[in-house]
Amino acid sequence: GWLLARTAFGLRVRAVGEHPEAAASVGVNVARTRYLAVAASGALAALGGVYLALDQHQFTDQMTAGRGFIALAATIFGRWEAKRVAFACLLFAAAETFQIQLQGTQLLPSQFVEMIPYVLTIVALAGVVGRAVPPAALGRDEPA
Structure with missing residues (x-):
């Protein structure tokens, strides 16, 4: 920021x-x-x-496990503002940590536990889609 x-x-x-x-x-x-x-x-x-x-x-191959897409989701969820994006990153990191901690309990099948960060990402984006306004020139070429 x-x-x-x-x-x-x-x-x-x-x-x-x-x-x-x-x-x-x-x-x-x-x-x-x-x-x-x-x-x-x-x-x-x-x-x-x-x-x-x-x-x-x-x-290790695939060691990032889709974290780049989660980072893009954090940017959109944070509405392109540094403080909000940092908060979104902390939220998604907490979900990742929760998922790792929950794996040791064996309360749920591991496949469901491993989905937690990705499901949270989808839910978070579903609440922001249509309201998050990207920078006006995002994806446009530079002026001539």
Whole structure:
């Protein structure tokens, strides 16, 4: 939240996401800013992957188990606002932790227990669909 809300770089990132034409009209290099933002997000995702691999002490095929889609769901559920997205990530992480803890109890079949984070993701998105407004220029090419 702080970086996007209180710095010149954050203002440029928000501007190129909401209205790239206006950002370009005041001299912001839209393509450069977008590439920097994507590179920064990729670097953060890579750090998350490294942490996951270090925690496992090995690389395993399918070790992410769809967490990228859960991260996208957290972004939509958080309505593209950093604090809300952080809360959504904590909520989904709590569901993952609950699922791991519940596996040891054998109260439910393991297949049902493993579904908990994904079912929570679907339920959370079902309540937000149609109300979450993405950045206006999401998916649009930069201005000519």
